[in-house]
Amino acid sequence: MDVQHVVERSNIILQRPNSEPHEAMPLGNGRLGAAVWASEGYTAQLNRADTLPHRLSPGQVVLPGRKKLAQSSDYAGRLNLWNGEFEESGGGVTAIAYVEESLDAMVVDVKGANPNIMESAELRLWPPRRPQATQTSSIGILSETWLDDQEAGASNETFGALAAITADAVGVRVEKVDAVTIRVQFRPRADGTFRILVGAPSWRGGSAEAAALALITAAMKEPAAEHREWWHNFWRSTGLMKLSSADHAAEYFENLRAIDLFATAAESRDRLPGGQAGIGDLFSPIRDEHQWGPSAYWHWNLRMQVSANLGAGAFALNAPYFRLYRENLNNILAWTKQHMGGRAGACVPETMRFNGRGYENETWIPTPAINCGEDFKPYYNARTISTGAEVSLWIWRQYQYTDDLQFLKENFPVMHESARFLLAYANHDAEGHLHTFPSNAHETQWDVHDPTTDIAAMQVLFPAVIKAAGLLNTDQSLAAELSKQLSLLPPLPKAAVPSPKVLLNPGTHDADSVIAASYDPGAETHNTENIGLEPVWPYSLIGDDGPLHALGVRTFLNRPNKNQADWSFDPVQAARLGLAEEFESSLRALTERYQTYPSGLASFVGPEFYIEQIGIIADALQQAIVQDYDGLIRVSPAWPAEWDADATVYVLQRSRVHVQIRRGRIVTVGFETGMPGKIRIRNPWPRENMEIVRAQDSSIALPATTDAVLEFSARGTTAYVVRRVTEASKPLPFEAVSGEQAGTPKTLRSRSIGLAK
DSSP states (O other): OOHHHHHHTTOEEESSOOOSGGGOEEEESSSEEEEEEOGGGOEEEEEESOSTTTTOOOEEEEOGGGHHHHTOTTOEEEEETTTTEEEEEETTEEEEEEEOSSSSEEEEEEESOOTTSOEEEEEEOOTTOOOEEEEOSSOEEEEEEEEOOSSTTOOOOEEEEEEEEEEESEEEEEEEEETTEEEEEEEOOTTSOEEEEEEOOOOOSSOHHHHHHHHHHHHHHOOHHHHHHHHHHHHHTSOOEEEEOTTSHHHHHHHHHHHHHHHHHHHOOSSSOSOSTTBOGGGOOSTTOOSSOTTEEEGGGTHHHHHHHHHHTOGGGGHHHHHHHHTTHHHHHHHHHHHTTTOSSOOOOSEEETTSOOEEOOTTOSSOEESSOTTSOSOTTTTOOOHHHHHHHHHHHHHHHHOOHHHHHHHHHHHHHHHHHHHHHOEEOTTOOEEOOSEEETTTEEEESSOHHHHHHHHHHHHHHHHHHHHHTOOHHHHHHHHHHHTTOOOOOEEETTEEEEEOOTTOOOTTEEEOSSSOTTSOOOSOOOGGGTTTTTSOSOOSSSTTHHHHHHHHHTOSSSSOSTTOOHHHHHHHTTOHHHHHHHHHHHHHHHOOSTTSOBOOSSSSOBOHHHHHHHHHHHHHHEEOSSSOBEESSSOOTTOEEEEEEEETTTEEEEEEEETTEEEEEEEEESSSEEEEEEOSSTTSOEEEEETTTOOEEEEEEOOSEEEEEEOSSEEEEEEEGGGTTSOOOOOOOOOOOOOSOEEETTEEESBOO
16 A cells, blocks of 8 residues: 555645635644734634633734735645645745644745835734733744633633744744734744744643743744654554545545544544534634533543544554543532432433533533533433443443553543442333333433333443453353343334334334334424434444344335434445445435535534534545445445445454455455454355465465354454455555545535636
């Protein structure tokens, strides 16, 4: 794999300046993010995720002298994913912007400027912000602190924002323009070069001057090669895809997946996740506006990113997600006791403040909503009790992918307490079966009996906790109780296609049945979710074969909400069910409806950039090429018939699968195992005589067989190839996977990535 050129296929090309905020390009180092566009010549907004509770921006930087570049007839711009840089040129001037890797500073590196013309750069805030504007001889500073003491569930912690600006140039002067603006004036060097450096560290008060001086001094010394090296290593360690189709739709989705990986790495390497409510907050160009309560996280809008990172092998990018719940566990336990009748365990709030409290503070809600609270009225997530189980599922999945026992040990308390709560909340009927009521079918149905989300969550959580407890040699009494209760769970609720609001009696065989949202299928609905498909994904109880497959397919084809919302899981669930045509049509429908910005990000509610839609695209592509959620590797379970692919997808046990597909037909299957153990792979060429050979020396690992499932014991870190026995005498073909840098914007009907003239 020629990693650099494959990645550069997905660069975002601008053939004209991105003059409007909604055309901004994203940058970031996982802690500090930026949105860059060409308003007033050159504008960049800095953003952090730790300026809580309102996620206030550290400020905007404006370079009015760059108007010549933006207005040049030969203007060209490019978001270079390989280098993690936004590059622009025009009129003999170039400007390259990036965020340094080890320091929270943004750099704009300019060449071709006129050394005889005074330049300026402004650092700005806006009312009602009240920063302290200070300066040294060459550094301008805007700093501000505040107390989180206003919202329901406030932490009473001090937060703040600091931004410091200077120029690496000649004759630098700093002046205070007004209460919210600092200006730096300077001349380019004799060779026409200069750099603007803007630092924005994590800030909770202290000496702003000392902090700014230390950061800017260090940033001056950091070479550009450091951030490039980080990005190059990131791409080399990630499962990449090169996709193509006759209509170029596959290339478009390849581009969106690459943008997802880039954006996730640019926003998710801090203590907590960079975005909330499915929004890429670190890439905001709209000052301090937020559609949703910015102090809280919605789990529903994080799940697709966690799954996409697993399939890409970007395991470290999930760390902030797990830290959010692990570090808040004690607060969640206290919240559960207070709002769930003193019950044991953790009811993890679906919408949860950064400090573990289940308040939903929205401007349009007169009274803050309570999640995980029996002391609140029926509401969207008042009694959604399955979130802790799903967080636990992703903990278990991350362990299965990485075999990191220390990670499992650190996060097992979340699994333990989530299981304890579900046992404490559920009741037994006269026959001893376990039931939950009142409980939400997520946001769709409120206070119903036995939601599908609860049943599926417990069917997956209980065995995972039992296995994890065994691996860690702990909690055997809980494991025994969970084993006992597992057999007492009710079956998934079903309704008939002609009468979707009428419950079928458990055990009734009906060829027209679908999975209902709960045992009250006629209950009022409040959101456009497809709860009946939760057993397919994320809970992996139904796949592309097995006794429930037909039921899952009917549920999908008759789902009440088709391609609704940018977070719709339709393409992921279609891939899990082996529905290639539905997978492709859902990818197209969601993208054509919601991906409206040239950065590849989506719009949903309000003017913010939503990142969740490309998370869906990324995960769906991986699921359609390779699946391994239960120890069986499935190759090309839902790949479109006319699409080509050269792809690497990570699977369980630190392994990865390499696949080449031409016009929907599998050409090559290889895989690298990360540890010794049993490998099970579904025969990629059903009923044909197959063998598995070690790639290093072509020695036989699995002799010829026509079995539907190929199974053998792998050595440690070893590469293998699956091949037809009829081709055994032929040398294994070798085909390098390369690509060319993107040169023009990409289009998908009415949508585009980049900007055309």
